[in-house]
Amino acid sequence: MLDSLISGTLPDPDSEGMLSVPLKTIVIGRGLGDEADALVKPLPLGRKLAAVMDPDTRLALGERVSIALRGSSDVDKIILPRHPHPDMDAVRSVIARTQNASGLVAVGSGSINDITKYAAHLTQKPYAVFGTAPSMNGYTSVSAAITEDGLKKSLTASLPVGVFLDLDVMARAPHRLIAAGFGDSMARPTAQTDWLMAHLLIGTPYRQAPFMLLVEDEKALIAKAGDLRTGDLEAMEVLVRTLVMSGLGMTLCGGSYPASQGEHLIAHYIDMRGKGLPEAHHGEHIAVTTLTMARLQERVLALPELQLAPSADTPDRFIEIFGETLGRSCWAAFKPKLLDHERATAINTMLTEQWRSYRERLSRVARPAREIAAALRAAGAPTTPQEVAIPAAFYEEAVANARLIRDRFTMLDVAAASLETVAAGA
Template identity: 45%
Template sequence: MDGAKKIERLLAGTYVDRDTGKAIGVATKSLVIKPSLAGMEGDLVAALGFGKKVAVVSDRTTHAVLGKRVEQALDGRHAVQSIVFPEPPYPDDASAEKIRRETAGADAIVAVGSGTINDVCKYASAQDRKPYAVFATAPSMNGYTSVNAAITQHGHKMSLPAQAPAGAFFDLAVLSAAPARLIRAGLGDSLCRTTAEADWLLAHLLHGLPFRELPYELLEDDEGPLFDNAAALMAGDLEVMERLVNTLVLAGFGTAIVGNSQPASQGEHLISHYIDMFADGNRPLIYHGEQVGVTTLSMVRLQERMLDETPVIWPDTETEAGFKARYGDELGASCWAEFQGKRIDTRKAEALNARLAERWHDMRERIAGVLLKSSYLTGVLKAAGADLTPEAIHLPRKFYDGALLRCREIRNRYTFLDLAANAGRLEGAISAI
């Protein structure tokens, strides 16, 4: 079954989950991917049953690309409130509150944009219990159809509960005309399927945490043809662009079905989140997926190294006082609360070492079976002309090494970064990843 058919069945609630044998669906009512949506925008939104007053949210760039067209299409059917940010909003609680204030009288929100616009609209609309839809302007990330939003609160970047879009609409002509960096960003955000699956599988096999095959089953038809044709994607091939959009949409649906971001966000995203939180504020703009492409290469190299030999786990020695000294009282307390959920004490280390001694061979074989080789992933990014190194995305190597070492402290998510640290091998591996 191809990706388009999977999307159709998820929308209809008739997709059969291999994990359970039961039919499942998604909360999104309508999702349309077409070579062009010109002239269809009014009908697409009308079919969602939104109320009379609709707020259309964009920024200066996305308004010019598609927002004005959407507003004109809705005018007459709805009372349209146009909200145009002069610059892309920062994805934090302040931006979400601004949207909540300005859309207080609206019945629904229509986001026109990509990552940040979508996240803040998704989060703000969920807080106010009003529906939202999104018209994509770039194939730059996999969050269009997820139920979480990447929002920074008090300096701590979090994946917060939000809601699925009632409608998500993708005009391939618009997406193909997006800046090349944004297309590469979408490819980079798709690249991490393999590292995220390996990390999540590790947490399942080592700690007994829940794991689902479904999110990866959804991606299996489109991933290979997309990665193998990265150069054609950048040359404007609409068939490959549709593969990318399918991949982004289905990755979002996978997280929506699971109920959190685990299927698509593990160690590679922890590194990226740490960078977002602590990198030099004067650093040039780097898109999320550009950054994740680089951090995914680091993660897959670490995973390959860690699978070479049976690890021996030692207890964590970090303390709350150490966290507060490193991050300050407020952020330190927030990070410590996350880290405590996966902190390894002496008793836990003994139990895990017994499990590793007995089962590591089988664990290793299963994890290796979901990993794509680092050389292959590097080749995919090279074919697309994407950045490959920390320096290429304006990060000093010393800072990046610190991110690799410390990023596991900001989130309660056990990944190969934790396994390497608990085995005393992370610091030694950093120069090679």
């Protein structure tokens, strides 16, 4: 399916045409670091390259990539601090240190990729990425998760001109990173359920295509979850391909909608407000928040009837929760999905007539929380806030307030507005 998508011969389930993505060079294989020069030479990166890495990814792959690239390019190694935070300060630092480069090469995973991607986007320079861990689905997406003015945002960025994922390197990654990638991949059911629900209730545009890309591998990935603990390359290839397809699904949709909904809002709130928490990987948080959303969705879909109350949210409440500057920013982001009396009445009229059919349709794309929990445990991913050192009271706060930080309408909004009490639980 990946080959068909790249070649433009995969039928689009949402139209009569074929699916097409602008990213044409994706290589999943072995020994790619030593082949870096041959892999990169055909790409429009120029011959003055900046290879961006941190101390850990330098050891994992960066040094080999840099040496190989010197076969036909002038390469400047940019070594960021260990565990760089993907914020605008880091992006500006990379921009300043790569002024003379014709193209950028990220060697890393989540943060390194996002920082390099957005720096390349702002400077209109091409970039490629050599992944070092199967920890997230952002290698092939058009978005970068960047914190700006204290608010975690999914910013539109430039696609890489090449993505190179070495299975041997991926399998040698710390298991926490592998489990994080598995956790990120398990967000498909909750993200699809949220997005489809928003489409049904408030008319948010929705596509089936990004989920069709994942159908072939999701069952196999869950079946092989335990094999990811042993470095099994077959299981690793399924995980890597799933993450690649998830990113391409976002690219097809021009945003993170098919892979980032309520579960990501909770995780973003934790990133924004969880000061002093021990370091955790994004996918570890997503594993936990996905399970929370799956349970919440099950409770909503079990309701025989659903009616929503008009929103009582006000700018003053946002300022009380987030402070003046961030509160006003969050209110501006939230306001488009505000349920005033007229909007709530229209939705309730529709729900009175259609809730049964909506429940059936939403249940078909969901996955039972117990199945998600079992798969996460098999892969060694966390399933509770305590496993990622998040205090119970703060996690409850994050679940309650996450809906306030963006305009994405999810089951968090439905639960908050429901005339029936729907508890999320951890």
